[in-house]
Amino acid sequence: MRLAVCLSLVPDPATIDVDPLTGEIDADRTLYIMDPADAAALELALRLRGEGDTVIALTVGPAAAEPVLREALAAGADGALRLWDESRSATKPAVTSLLLATALRNEGLPDLVFCGWRSLARGSGKIPALLGEYLDWPVVTDIARLEIQAARVHFHRRLARGDRSEGEVTMPAVLAIAADGVRLRYASLPQLMQACRTAIPMRDLPDLGLSPLDLSFPASTVHAVTPPRPRPRTIFIPDSSLSPHERIGQILSAGAAPKSNTVLEGSPDEVADAIIAFLQARGFLEQPA
Amino acid sequence: MAAPVVVVAETIYGGLTPASLECVEEARDVAESLATAVHVILPGHQTAALADELAAHGADRVTVIEHQALAQFSADGWLAAVAPVLKETRAVFTLAPDSGYGRSWLPRLSARWRIPLASACIRVKVTDEGYPEVFRVSHDGKLHERQIWARGTAVMVMLWPGVRGVGPALPGRPASVTVVEPELDPATFRDRTLRTVPPDPHDVDLTEAERIVSGGLGVGGPEGMALLQQLADELEAALGGTRVVADRGWLAADRFIGTTGKIVAPKLYLALGVSGAGQHVAGITGSETVIAVNTDRTAPLLKLADLGVVGDLHAVVPVLIRKLRTLRQAAQAAPAVRPALLDPVIRTPVAAAAGRPRDASAREALP
């Protein structure tokens, strides 16, 4: 089986220092790392690799992105390939996906392509589906766990708030990995030194047989980048007439403000009742009939 | 008629996801500023009854795409079923939740139709000059980006769940409902979902947990934590705690909350014997409702809580557990009326599931 993993080098969020006025990132302080979701994807691909299987790492980026591929080689990837259009300073998801799809075709299509579910950089989360579109392959997003059974990938998918679904997809396929607990294995020192010496091949547009016209997509403008400003949240406030206890009525009237703060004191029995009535009023427990 | 603002809604366990209702309400705001209609597309199997709820949150038109093959999600299935309907709406804006499901098919249509798609959005609007505009999060929430397009550009938007929140419903608000039954061949779907399973509070990651019962040093020891585990089970909550509790080995090391542990955002955070130190509180600010029990009336967490209780947890918790059990048994004796189940699913009742609208019954697709 041939496995390909798409990796990106991203700013470590812990080192991102945003100017509160301009929203600009202090580039001098920023350190770059392999995207953690991509690293989990690489680790799962390496774990899946059996006798005679190969894992190839790809990245779209300038020469400065090479370390992400060396890290993959050190961790055990069998090959690495960098793709870039020298005329650019950055790429959009559509361009990244098209470069990846074209390179995968040219190099001989793998059986599975692994991606991270969403990067820590601009984090569109669109690349897996776009890659599937350009390859005309099925796509499964947010995979927490996977297994190969009879030429199909059986997967557990992460849904909102802890729900999970289980399903299967035929091969070849694009798999977007969201395996939070999975860390990339440590590389040994000899592997690291070996990976540092390896020359990493690069393909540019002519190598890939693409023209700049292939990469022109509808324009959008990022008009401003700012530090986060939370938007006010709409909250549902239950009707206080539903409330059984007078005390809770009070809590609810204070609940009209964004945050109420009621402090109660009483016997264990009284406060337990108050907690239950509060949980009912907020919809955490069913209202008594 | 002016081109509508379209929402593609999602369901889980036969009900609409909160993220879908957020999209409908956001679409309502956008539609009002454009003086146009909100048109919701709802793919699924036997979901037509949900149209009223969509209307109550702002839909003017609902197109239900009905097919047995849509009972469980398939990206290929959604592409086959939704694309023709969506295309025909000529939407100015298309909104969908930024969910794993949405991310597996909507970007493909954006590429096919060359319509820009912005994901991880927290707000959508039209500027006073008429330009489509979105605000999105990037760099792990460290930055917000404002993105705009030329006037009249059709734009697709995936809305980050949980940011907008869902407002009150307006029951009886009318909408025109159309049911379409496309011809679909599930044998051509390359991906399919076999079943959906609810979270297990015992192993759900705290960052995803909807309810958390959390213990601090006030629990006094492993027996105190065991008591809290019982309370958590009763409330179908996950168990967490403070760092000092984890340091003493009363709690698994991956289940402490705070700046150096998990940053959580549950709907309910029930803290017992937790003082509310800065490093802990920084990890719970996303919680919707906070209840705290503490013997010390000056404990900082009591001031932050929606409901603070001055009292000894060792006295309060056993009483609380007993009362919750009595309630649950009463509810089981006289089951509350629940909306009819709309998925073709088998329900295996779980004892702890009673007393919660979205219960934890295992639900599986029929073969």
Ligand SMILES: Cc1cc2nc3c(=O)[nH]c(=O)nc-3n(C[C@H](O)[C@H](O)[C@H](O)COP(=O)(O)OP(=O)(O)OC[C@H]3O[C@@H](n4cnc5c(N)ncnc54)[C@H](O)[C@@H]3O)c2cc1C
């Ligand atoms: C660099 C650094 C990082 C840290 N990171 C974290 C972190 O990520 N997460 C974290 O949690 N902490 C963190 N801490 C520790 C933090 O500062 C506090 O020490 C810790 O949160 C306190 O935990 P606590 O509330 O369980 O204990 P305490 O502060 O000792 O509070 C116990 C509370 O229980 C109450 N109590 C006692 N008996 C009872 C009873 N019978 N009934 C009811 N209430 C009772 C007491 O009144 C008191 O308020 C960090 C500290 C440092 C220095």
